Every structure is written in structure tokens, then in C-alpha cells.
Amino acid sequence: xxxxxxxxxxxxxxxxxxxxxxxxxxxxxxxxxxxxxxxxxxxxxxxxxxxxxxxxxxxxxxxxxxxxxxxxxxxxxxxxxxxxxxxxxxxxxxxxxxxxxxxxxxxxxxxxxxxxxxxxxxxxxxxxxxxxxxxxxxxxxxxxxxxxxxxxxxxxxxxxxxxxxxxxxxxxxxxxxxxxxxxxxxxxxxxxxxxxxxxxxxxxxxxxxxxxxxxxxxxxxxxxxxxxxxxxxxxxxxxxxxxxxxxxxxxxxxxxxxxxxxxxxxxxxxxxxxxxxxxxxxxxxxxxxxxxxxxxxxxxxxxxxxxxxxxxxxxxxxxxxxxxxxxxxxxxxxxxxxxxxxxxxxxxxxxxxxxxxxxxxxxxxxxxxxxxxxxxxxxxxxx
Amino acid sequence: xxxxxxxxxxxxxxxxxxxxxxxxxxxxxxxxxxxxxxxxxxxxxxxxxxxxxxxxxxxxxxxxxxxxxxxxxxxxxxxxxxxxxxxxxxxxxxxxxxxxxxxxxxxxxxxxxxxxxxxxxxxxxxxxxxxxxxxxxxxxxxxxxxxxxxxxxxxxxxxxxxxxxxxxxxxxxxxxxxxxxxxxxxxxxxxxxxxxxxxxxxxxxxxxxxxxxxxxxxxxxxx
Amino acid sequence: xxxxxxxxxxxxxxxxxxxxxxxxxxxxxxxxxxxxxxxxxxxxxxxxxxxxxxxxxxxxxxxxxxxxxxxxxxxxxxxxxxxxxxxxxxxxxxxxxxxxxxxxxxxxxxxxxxxxxx
Numbered sequence: 001x002x003x004x005x006x007x008x009x010x011x012x013x014x015x016x017x018x019x020x021x022x023x024x025x026x027x028x029x030x031x032x033x034x035x036x037x038x039x040x041x042x043x044x045x046x047x048x049x050x051x052x053x054x055x056x057x058x059x060x061x062x063x064x065x066x067x068x069x070x071x072x073x074x075x076x077x078x079x080x081x082x083x084x085x086x087x088x089x090x091x092x093x094x095x096x097x098x099x100x101x102x103x104x105x106x107x108x109x110x111x112x113x114x115x116x117x118x119x120x121x122x123x124x125x126x127x128x129x130x131x132x133x134x135x136x137x138x139x140x141x142x143x144x145x146x147x148x149x150x151x152x153x154x155x156x157x158x159x160x161x162x163x164x165x166x167x168x169x170x171x172x173x174x175x176x177x178x179x180x181x182x183x184x185x186x187x188x189x190x191x192x193x194x195x196x197x198x199x200x201x202x203x204x205x206x207x208x209x210x211x212x213x214x215x216x217x218x219x220x221x222x223x224x225x226x227x228x229x230x231x232x233x234x235x236x237x238x239x240x241x242x243x244x245x246x247x248x249x250x251x252x253x254x255x256x257x258x259x260x261x262x263x264x265x266x267x268x269x270x271x272x273x274x275x276x277x278x279x280x281x282x283x284x285x286x287x288x289x290x291x292x293x294x295x296x297x298x299x300x301x302x303x304x305x306x307x308x309x310x311x312x313x314x315x316x317x318x319x320x321x322x323x324x325x326x327x328x329x330x331x332x333x334x335x336x337x338x339x340x341x342x343x344x345x346x347x348x349x350x351x352x353x354x355x356x357x358x359x360x361x362x363x364x365x366x367x368x369x370x371x372x373x374x375x376x377x378x379x380x381x382x383x
Numbered sequence: 384x385x386x387x388x389x390x391x392x393x394x395x396x397x398x399x400x401x402x403x404x405x406x407x408x409x410x411x412x413x414x415x416x417x418x419x420x421x422x423x424x425x426x427x428x429x430x431x432x433x434x435x436x437x438x439x440x441x442x443x444x445x446x447x448x449x450x451x452x453x454x455x456x457x458x459x460x461x462x463x464x465x466x467x468x469x470x471x472x473x474x475x476x477x478x479x480x481x482x483x484x485x486x487x488x489x490x491x492x493x494x495x496x497x498x499x500x501x502x503x504x505x506x507x508x509x510x511x512x513x514x515x516x517x518x519x520x521x522x523x524x525x526x527x528x529x530x531x532x533x534x535x536x537x538x539x540x541x542x543x544x545x546x547x548x549x550x551x552x553x554x555x556x557x558x559x560x561x562x563x564x565x566x567x568x569x570x571x572x573x574x575x576x577x578x579x580x581x582x583x584x585x586x587x588x589x590x591x592x593x594x595x596x597x598x599x600x601x602x603x604x605x606x
Numbered sequence: 607x608x609x610x611x612x613x614x615x616x617x618x619x620x621x622x623x624x625x626x627x628x629x630x631x632x633x634x635x636x637x638x639x640x641x642x643x644x645x646x647x648x649x650x651x652x653x654x655x656x657x658x659x660x661x662x663x664x665x666x667x668x669x670x671x672x673x674x675x676x677x678x679x680x681x682x683x684x685x686x687x688x689x690x691x692x693x694x695x696x697x698x699x700x701x702x703x704x705x706x707x708x709x710x711x712x713x714x715x716x717x718x719x720x721x722x723x724x
Contacts, residue, residue, distance in 0.1 A: 036428040036438060036480075043430030079497045084511045123507040144514055146436035147497070166426060166480070184426060185477045227433035234501055234511035252435055253514045254586065270416065299410070299452045301432035378491035378519075380484050446616075528623060574626075575690045577619030577699055590619075591696045598693030 003028050004195035004361045007179050009169055009208055012042035013145070013343040015200035016152035017350035017369070023159035024372060025358055025365040030192060031153070031161060032181055034168035037381075038149045041202045042343055044303030046225055046259045048236055048250045049073065049081055049141030050344040053088060053113060054243055056105035062321050062345075063109040069345045070139060076347070077143075077151055077374045082252065086140025086236035087121060088113075090133045091287055095240045099134060102240060106138065113138050125233045127289050140236035142252050145343060150377035152346075157381040172197060174212035174327070174334040196357055199337040203268050203304040214332035216325055218339055219307040220266075224273045225259035226281050228295035232256045237288050245277075246284035255298055258285040271302045308340030324353045326360070336360070388459045390418050392425070393468040394478050400464075405455060412439055412450040414465070415479075426478035434584055437520030441479050442468040447522035447582040470525035472538075486521050489541035493560050496553040516585045517544060523579035523589050535568040539579035539589035542570055546592035549599065561600065570597055618700040622683055625707075629680040636673055667721050675714040682706035 004027045008015045011033035019031045033039075052066030074081065090096050099115075106113035114137045121135035122128055128135075153163050164181070170189065171180035179192045199216070201208040209216040231254045239247035250257040261277045278300065285292045308323055322341030327333065336356060341349045351367045358365060386409070390401040401418035412429055419425045430436040432451045439450040443458050444466050459465035473481040501513040523539040524530050530538045537545075545564040548555050564570050570593060579589040646653050660666060686702045689695050695702060 036430060038430040038436070039428070043436065044432055047435075082498070082513045084501075084509075084513075120507070124505050126504050126506065142513075144435060146430040146438060166477075184424060185480070187424065225433075227435075231501070231513070234503060234505070234513070251513065253516060253518075255433065255435070257433065270420065299433035300408075301451075376491060376497075378487040380487065528620070574623055575619070575687050575699070576623040578617065581617045581619065590699075594690055594693045594696055597691055601692065 004363065005030065005193065006196050006198060006357060006361075007032060007192055007194040008198045008200055009033075009179070010040070010200035010202060010204075011037045011149060011153065011163065011165060012040045012200070012202050013038070013149055013152075013346035014042075014202060014338050014341060014349060015198075016149040016156070017346040018198055018200055018338065018353055019156040019161045019163070020152040020159075020374070021347075021350040021354040021367060021369050022357060023156040023161040024368045025354065026363050027195075027357070027361065029156060029161035030194070031156075031163045032167045032169055032179065032192070033163075033165045034184070036165055037153065038146045040204070041303045041306060042145050042149060044225070044301045045145040045343055046248060046250050046257050047142050047145055047252050048086075048248060048344070049083075049143050050342065051086060051138040051140045052109060052111050053086075053102070053106050053136075053138040053140075054238060054248075056109045056111060057101055058242065059321070060105065060109050063105070063111060065321070065345045065348055066342075067109060067111045067139075069348045070141065072347060072370055073143075073344070074141075076369070076372065077148070080143060080147060080151055080374070080377065082142035084141070084234040084236075084251075086138050086238060087116075087125065087128075088136040088138065088238045088240040089121070089128065089288055090135070090240040091129060091131060092133070096133055098241055099136070103136065106136075111138060125235060125237070127232050127291050128237070129288060129290055134240070136240065137235075140238075142236065142250055143343070144252070147377040148343060148346075150381070151374045153381045154377060154379035155372070155375045158375060158379065161381075163381040169208060169211065172208070172212035172335065174214070174332045177334045195361055197335045198353065198357065199335060200353075202306040205306060205337055205339050209327065209332070209335065209337055212327065212332045212335045213330075214325075214327035214335050214337070215330050216337045216339055217309040219309045220264060220268055220304045221262050221307045222265040222271050222302050222304045223260035223262055224277045224281065224300070224302040225257055226278055226297060227252075227255050227257045227299045227301070228292055229255055229298040230291075230295040232289045232291055232295065239284065239288060244284070246281035247288075249285055249288055249292070256289075256292070256295070258282070258292060265304055268304045271304060273300065273302045306340055322349045322352075324356050326356060386455055386459070388455070389464045390414055391464050391466045392418070392478065393466075394425075395475075407456050409455050410451055411441075411443055411448070411453045411455055411458065411465070411467070414455050415450060415467070426476075426480045428480060435514075435518055437518035437585075438483070440470050440481075440520040440522050440525070442466075442470060442525065447526045449520060449522070449584050452584065470521050472524050472527065472530040472534075473521055481521065483519065483521055486519055486524060486538070486540055489537055490517075490519060490544045493541055493545040493548055493563060494555050495544035495548055496551070496555065498553070499547070499551055515547065517547075517587045518585050520584065522582045522584060523587070526578040526582045528576055528578070529572055529574055533568065533572065536572045537564060537566075537569045539573070539593065540587075542573065542596070543579075543587050543589035543592040545570075546596040549596060561596075564596070565600055570600070618703045622686070622703040622706075625679050626683050626687070629676040629683075632673075632676045633680060636676070664722075670721060671714060671718040674717045675710060678710035678713050679707065682710055 052063035055063040
């Protein structure tokens with residue numbers, strides 16, 4: 001008897017982090033992904049390494065997860081992040097009124113938040129709106145979503161995981177723990193046998209679970225983003241207000257990513273952006289950094305977020321937390337699903353899921369991903 | 384306003400035509416996704432959709448571009464044919480899919496730090512950092528005629544990376560990196576065509592960096 | 607190798623590369639031709655005179671003009687490449703090519719006139 005075999009469906013941040021965690025603990029891992037790495041939600045990401053401050057007031061549990069994972073990622077992928085902190089900027093009296101609640105919530109969630117004088121903020125970020133009234137510095141950062149996934153996958157591969165991209169799941173026989181796949185490059189179909197199947201398909205998690213006769217509810221909430229061809233700031237700039245549309249500017253390389261918005265979509269695979277969304281993004285981002293109006297538009301993108309459905313809520317109030325489901329509860333024993341979350345917390349999500357997987361498989365090994373340095377994303381994953 | 388045109392894609396079995404209709408501000412990648420709706424077996428790579436991952440590189444009407452930031456209106460018009468082919472000089476995996484790993488491995492060999500100092504207009508504060516310009520998209524490798532005829536050539540991206548290591552070491556062993564590329568298949572194999580700099584979507588200027596590094600090596604020898 | 611002659615809209619640098627290759631190969635072929643011609647000397651003065659008569663024909667002179675063009679473009683572009691290879695003038699690499707090409711054409715024209723006038 002060799003090590004148990006786990007199939008992970010999805011090579012976005014969730015699947016990549018799970019593959020890494022499990023590969024370190026012993027199971028043989030095979031990742032199957034119908035497209036390229038990060039071709040789903042993770043790729044179309046605003047790339048913000050959250051400090052959690054954005055969620056501190058409305059969703060403190062998410063906020064705590066964020067700051068913890070933020071600090072851990074700095075240790076395990078030190079060269080995979082732009083680490084220049086972030087600012088929450090107040091432009092109106094209303095924003096100033098939000099400040100005490102914001103600071104208090106950050107303190108409660110363990111997020112280091114420091115108010116700095118407006119003048120100082122302008123010295124640090126000359127392109128900020130000169131009318132700004134206050135600024136609070138928090139440890140935001142920026143990652144590269146594609147390379148984030150490649151790092152986790154390269155490390156998993158070095159520890160024995162097999163990564164199969166352009167390999168589509170066409171059926172799951174959960175009672176026999178068999179996943180039927182089509183290799184899109186050759187057109188050939190085949191069957192992979194496993195001891196357990198992990199559904200990490202993001203917003204497609206519902207579809208994948210259904211293949212196995214299981215049920216998972218994911219709210220397909222899409223968000224649009226605009227990238228302009230100029231680096232307008234070094235810090236992530238946020239509006240000091242309850243989370244709203246277009247209120248974040250994320251610098252990345254020599255560009256700035258403005259976002260984001262939110263609307264429900266029916267077809268996850270082909271998302272069209274409603275016309276006024278881009279105007280809304282520019283309207284708000286332009287208040288934070290007026291120069292965005294003069295910067296050339298480099299790209300426009302939208303993707304569906306895999307939001308966890310909490311009964312009775314909807315839209316932005318839906319928690320950005322995550323959950324692990326063991327489908328033994330709905331008659332599809334052999335499948336476990338990871339739903340919700342964000343790239344910032346991928347490692348932590350993977351830890352919880354891998355704990356569940358290892359418990360089910362009788363693998364008695366502790367998680368090591370908090371301390372294990374990741375390989376360079378260039379190291380390769382054999383795919 | 385919509386645009387209707389023919390996407391002519393070079394697949395392993397030959398050219399395949401797809402008639403697609405997209406909004407007039409759509410990108411080539413959007414057109415590919417529309418074509419994929421007709422034929423889900425169409426293979427292409429995409430991730431970030433904003434020119435930072437480097438995975439969507441391809442040849443549009445013979446010229447190396449990133450599909451995610453190339454507007455269809457710029458390269459095709461009503462009724463015309465838009466030709467799409469995979470990048471050259473990298474192993475082809477199918478349709479528009481190529482394997483970037485040889486490029487990643489060469490850049491890994493010169494150990495380019497992924498992070499660099501960011502130029503700043505700030506009047507105060509710590510030195511900001513950001514990701515390196517190079518997004519390892521392979522457009523330069525595809526456009527280089529030398530890479531086309533010599534597979535041992537290090538290629539513009541890796542040599543530009545070496546030049547960056549020499550310029551901003553961040554703790555790397557510059558001498559050993561220079562030894563690696565100071566080679567007939569490295570720095571000296573470049574013929575000064577400058578196509579790499581022409582097609583680079585990320586301001587890397589590989590040709591300029593290669594020539595600059597040559598100058599540095601030659602002047603170093605004189606000492 | 608056929609990619610060198612990829613006839614799609616490309617930039618000055620690639621055209622310079624192509625012309626340099628073409629003229630380089632041409633000059634090598636010419637070298638062999640030249641040696642073969644010099645070999646004629648072994649045939650004595652009669653053989654040489656016959657060759658000189660041929661060399662004065664308009665066709666031959668035209669080929670000489672092309673040869674001159676090849677030498678000029680290869681030499682002037684060669685100077686450009688040398689400069690660039692030392693890391694100098696990188697910002698003007700395209701302009702340097704156009705200057706080299708223009709100069710080659712002008713001097714080639716001048717040479718053609720001089721040769722045919724005789």
C-alpha cells in the first residue's frame with residue numbers, strides 16, 4: 001500500500017495551496033485543471049495582499065484570517081510580493097466619521113493600523129488627491145496571482161505532486177472514487193483513481209460537486225477591474241469607508257489596477273461587463289488619485305468570485321470567508337469541497353481543508369505550510 | 384457597436400476559421416473566448432487579462448502581441464481575417480499553446496530577483512519596491528531570428544535578466560551570472576536585430592540591456 | 607533559416623539584419639568567384655585579355671554596381687553593429703540603419719555613374 005492518492009480539481013490559488021499542503025504531508029497528489037494555471041477567478045484578481053482592514057468592521061473573522069495569512073505569506077514567499085503597505089484615505093467628513101470604528105475594528109482584529117498626517121500621506125504618495133483629510137497606514141501588499149499559484153504548484157511538484165493542466169473533468173464516480181478526465185491536448189479520455197477527491201474549482205465548485213451528486217452553493221458574483229498603464233502609487237490606496245465599488249487602487253509593476261464592482265452572473269464562462277461599471281470605477285478611483293483619468297487604459301477584466309452563500313444575505317454583505325464541506329453529508333462520500341475565500345487566505349484555507357482530508361484518510365501528519373518556504377515560481381511543475 | 388470578422392487560427396491540423404462578433408472595444412483574448420464557444424477544444428492560455436502574467440502571448444497577423452491588451456479594432460476590421468498563431472521558438476503544446484518553462488528555466492538560471500527598486504516621485508518614506516518589468520511572456524524569444532536558428536542561444540529575456548542582475552544584484556552572485564552569459568551562445572550570439580525590444584510589452588529593452596552588458600564586460604576586461 | 611526572410615511588416619532592425627545576411631552571403635560567393643577569375647591568370651595573357659573584355663560589358667558592370675552596393679551596405683551596417691555592440695548609440699539604432707542605407711544607395715548610385723561613364 002502506498003500513500004493515499006488525492007485528486008485536486010482546480011489549479012487556482014485554492015487548488016495550488018491544497019496541493020502544496022497535502023504533498024508535504026504524504027499523500028500523492030494529482031491536480032487537474034481544465035485550462036492553464038490561474039485561468040479562472042485567481043487570474044482575474046486585483047492582486048491585493050489584504051491586510052484585512054477592509055473587512056475589519058463588517059467581517060472581523062475574514063479580517064483576522066487576512067492579517068494572519070498576510071504575515072505568513074511574507075515569510076513563505078518573500079520575493080513574490082510588492083510590500084509597500086497600504087493607505088486608507090478619507091476625503092469627506094463622512095469618511096472621517098468612519099475613522100474611529102475603523103481603527104477600533106483593526107485593533108480588535110490585530111491589524112496594525114497607524115494614522116498619519118494628511119501632509120505626510122501626500123509626501124509618500126504625491127498623486128493622492130490633495131484634498132485628502134486623513135490617512136491610515138496598514139500592511140497591505142501586492143502579489144502576482146499567476147506566479148502565486150505557480151510557486152505553490154512548483155513546490156508541490158517538487159514534493160511529488162503531478163500537475164495536469166488542460167485536463168478537463170468530465171465525470172466523477174464518487175462511490176468508486178474515480179474521476180473521468182479528458183486531456184484537451186490529445187482529445188483522449190481516461191480515468192484517474194483516487195482515495196479522495198477535492199473540489200477546488202472556485203465559482204465552478206457547484207458544477208463540479210454536481211458531477212459527483214453532491215451539493216455546494218456558491219454565489220457567482222462577478223467583479224470588474226480596469227488596469228491603467230501607469231504606476232500611480234506605491235501603496236495600495238483604499239477609500240476610508242464601508243466597502244463599495246471602485247474604491248481600491250492596486251499598483252503592480254508599472255501599472256495600476258482599479259476596482260472593483262459586483263453583480264450576479266448566470267454564465268460563469270462568458271461574463272460581459274455592464275456598461276456603467278467602468279464609469280463607476282473611474283469615478284471613485286478618480287477621487288482617490290485624480291490622475292487616473294489621464295492614464296491610458298491597458299486592459300479591462302472581469303471574473304466571478306466564488307462567494308460563500310450565507311443564508312439570508314446577498315451581494316456585498318455575503319461573507320468573504322470560506323468553508324470546507326465533506327460530501328459524506330449529502331451522499332457523495334469521497335468528495336470534499338473548498339468554497340469561498342480569497343487568494344490572500346489560500347494557504348490558511350488549504351490548511352483547514354488538508355486537515356479534514358488527512359483526518360478522513362488516516363494520515364497523521366501536521367500541516368507544515370506556515371513555515372515551509374516556497375520554491376520560485378520559475379522552478380517548474382512538469383506540466 | 385460590434386465587430387464581425389474571421390479569426391484564422393493555426394491549429395496542429397491546419398488553419399481553422401471562426402467567424403466571431405465582439406464589441407468594438409474587445410481584446411483579441413475576448414475574440415478567442417468567443418471562438419472557444421463554437422469549439423471548446425480550442426487551446427490557449429490566459430490568466431491575468433492585464434499584461435502582468437505573460438501567459439497569453441501569441442502572434443497576431445504575424446506580429447508578437449499579448450492577446451489580453453491588444454484591441455481587436457486595432458488589428459482587424461469588418462470582414463477581414465485576423466490570423467492567430469502560437470509564439471515561435473518555444474515548444475508547441477497545441478493550437479496557440481506553448482511551453483514557457485524553457486524560458487522560465489533560463490531566467491531561473493541567472494537567478495533574477497523578482498522584486499526590484501521602484502522609481503519614486505515621493506518626497507519622503509522608504510524606498511518602494513515592485514515586481515520586475517519582465518513578465519516572461521516570451522514575445523522577445525519568438526521575435527528573435529537568432530533564437531529561431533539556434534536553440535542553445537540564451538535568448539533576449541534571459542540575457543536581459545542577467546543584465547538586470549548585474550545592475551541590481553539584491554544579494555545575487557553577479558560574477559557567476561556574468562560567467563554564465565559571457566558565452567558564444569549567450570551575450571555574444573546576439574546580432575543586434577532589436578526585434579525583441581520592438582515587441583516587448585513591458586519596457587524591458589532586452590537588446591539595449593544586452594549591448595550594455597557587453598560594454599560592461601569589454602570595459603571590465605580592459606581593467 | 608527561412609524565417610529570416612519572413613516578409614511581414616517588421617522593424618528597421620530586422621531589415622538591417624536581413625540585408626546584412628544577404629550581402630554577407632553575396633560577398634562570400636563573390637570571393638569564390640573572384641578567386642576563380644584570378645585563376646584565369648594561369649591560362650596566360652590571352653585568357654586574361656578575354657576576361658577583361660567580358661568585364662567591360664554592361665551586364666558585368668551592372669553586377670559590379672550590385673557588388674558595390676553589397677559592400678557598402680555590409681560595411682556601413684557593420685559599422686553600425688560595431689557601435690551598437692559596444693553599447694553606444696542604442697537609442698538611435700533605427701536612425702543609424704536608415705543613414706547607412708541612404709549612404710549606401712547614394713554612393714552606389716555615384717559609383718554606377720562613374721563606372722558606366724568610362
